[in-house]
Amino acid sequence: MDENALDERARALEAAHTAASIFLDSIDDRPVWPRASLDDMLAVFGGPLAEDGVDPADVIAEMAERADPGLVAIPGGRFFGFVIGATHPAALAADWLVSAWDQNSGSSTLTPATVAMERIAGQWMLELFGLPTSASVGFVTGGQLANFTCLATARHAVMARAGWDIAEQGFRGAPPLRFVVGADRHGSIDRAARFLGIGRAELTVVDSDDQGRMRADALERVLADAEGPLIVCLQAGEVHTGAFDDFGALIPIAKEHGAWVHVDGAFGLWAAASDALRPLTAGMEQADSWATDAHKTLNVPYDCGMAIVRDPADSIAAFRTGGDYLIYSGLDPWDVTPELSRRARGVPAWAAMRSLGRSGIAALLDRLHDNAVAMAAGLASIDEIDILNDVGYTQVMFRAASDAATRALGDAILTDGTAAVTGAEWRGRAALRCSMSSWATTPADISRTVEAVRRLAAG
Known part of the structure; x- marks a missing residue:
């Protein structure tokens, strides 16, 4: 040069x-x-x-x-919209290096340094989450692709158990697949199903409780006559309320019917890293696959979702590619995700975890929850505001006296610019959501936001 x-x-x-x-x-x-x-x-x-x-x-x-x-x-302390974390300093700097290094990280033979960091990051996550340490961890673009990757693996596996080889036989004439979801699932589950050729009319929807948790009695009824290939999708962290499905009750029911159980934990899987919050995830280790997204709770840059599958052989069966010019090492990143060429998206996750350590990650989770509790308490002190959810994790949902007033308040908050919250609909009524996802949020940010909402709600 x-x-x-x-x-x-x-x-x-x-x-x-x-x-x-x-x-x-x-x-x-x-x-x-x-x-x-x-x-x-x-x-x-x-x-x-x-x-x-x-x-x-x-x-x-x-x-x-x-x-x-x-x-x-978004990198500041008062962005509470969607479920979006800021970027931790170590993760930000690591992401700059990822671009400078320019490593094609689909192959462990071609780019051993970055693949090694991703593999170690995956191992650290499995340990933090209490999941089987032999599971495969595929780094994908985000929670959507993590769900898709896990569910594509699940579809291939349950069909194989039924004696049908999708890779060889395709889908025409295949045994019917039953796809079971909760009433308050995230939209990325439906979208992943659509990518897999499963339409909305083919979903079996299970009733949920007032916080959005799948009901065990409803799942039992739905599965009473279940036969053939079966996938059951559960949730760690409902996007509005933050509620977690009761894995200890639900997964055994699904397993009795031979189901592959998938857990969508885009921001909720991380609760397992905190002693105080870990009970929310009790029993989730019994599932077959888990999806999460490090740009949310771990606060790394975008483009860092994780598709976790209990048995790597299932991932390999679904995704291993061909190509006589490619070099295989036994288990490469391209064996467990849909991609071949890609950036080293898992390196910032390694850097964030290395910088924080176990205690720092636990403290981050506890701080996010404490911020949610403080935000809910502050908003509840405003006469015009009602809190709509039990604040057991990182989400706060609230509303004003009417749908029109709620939507107007949401617009006013964004126009004011002190903070950002995003709108929602809960049980047929307008609502506003605060997601505590940023490492940068301080008690002063909470107070400043509450006072802005108080001023706007009154005027």
Whole structure:
């Protein structure tokens, strides 16, 4: 590489470091919600592609300046929308190195350093979650693909048990598959089912209680006549209430009927890392697969979901690829996920866990729960606000006196910019949700948010 190219790279990286530092230093003071619309940003970045290029460092500086009004203060302490964590310092820096190293991490032979870090990160997670340490851990883009990967593995396995080889025979003429889900499952489960060729009309839906937990008596009734290939999906952390299914009661019922049991734990699996919160996950180790997402509770950058499967042989059977030019080592990342070429997305998870340690991860979980309890208490002190859920984990759901007032309050909170919460519908009525997912949230952030909601609800 010539000296000019090396200089361009160095200056571009320095421009990125400067822009990143300016943005992060502004987080506490900037409005949490963006100040510009998509149309505004399209106008800023659009126009015909220029004939001549621009120096890389100038591109980065220009990009950062133009983007600023459309950026969301997700890395700060008052973004409570969806279920989105900020990025832990070690994970952020590791992610920069992942891009600089530019390792194609599908193959352990080609990129042993990054695959080793991913494998160790997976082992640490299995230990934290109390899951079988022999399970496979596939790093995918997020919770959606983690659910898809686990359920694709499940479909292949239960069909094989029924004497049907999907890889060889396809689906025409295959034994009917029964796909059982809870009434308050996350939408990513339905979407994963759709990717797998399972339509909404084919789902068997089990009733849930007032917090969104699948009812054991309802599952027993649904499975009373169950025969043939069967998958049962449970949930660790309902996205509105934070409630966990009763794994100790539900999984034995499903297993009596030969089901593959999958647990969607996008943000809930991490509760097992805390002594105080671990009882929420009791019995989940009896399942066959688990999905989670490190960008939520562990606070690593996006593009870091985990598909965990009890028996790696099931993953390999579903995903191992062909190609005479590929090099196999026995168990490669591409053996347990749908991808071949990909970035080393698990490295930031290794860095975050290495930085925090067991005690730090437990303290993070406990702090997220404490923040949720404090937020619920603060909001409950506002005359116009009702809390709608039992705050046993990290979610707080609330509403004003009417649907119209609730939606108006949600809009006002986003416009005000002190904090970000997102809307929902619970049992047919409008609601607002606060998700405590960020390592950066402090008691001062909670107080500041509560006072903003108090002011907006009163006026």
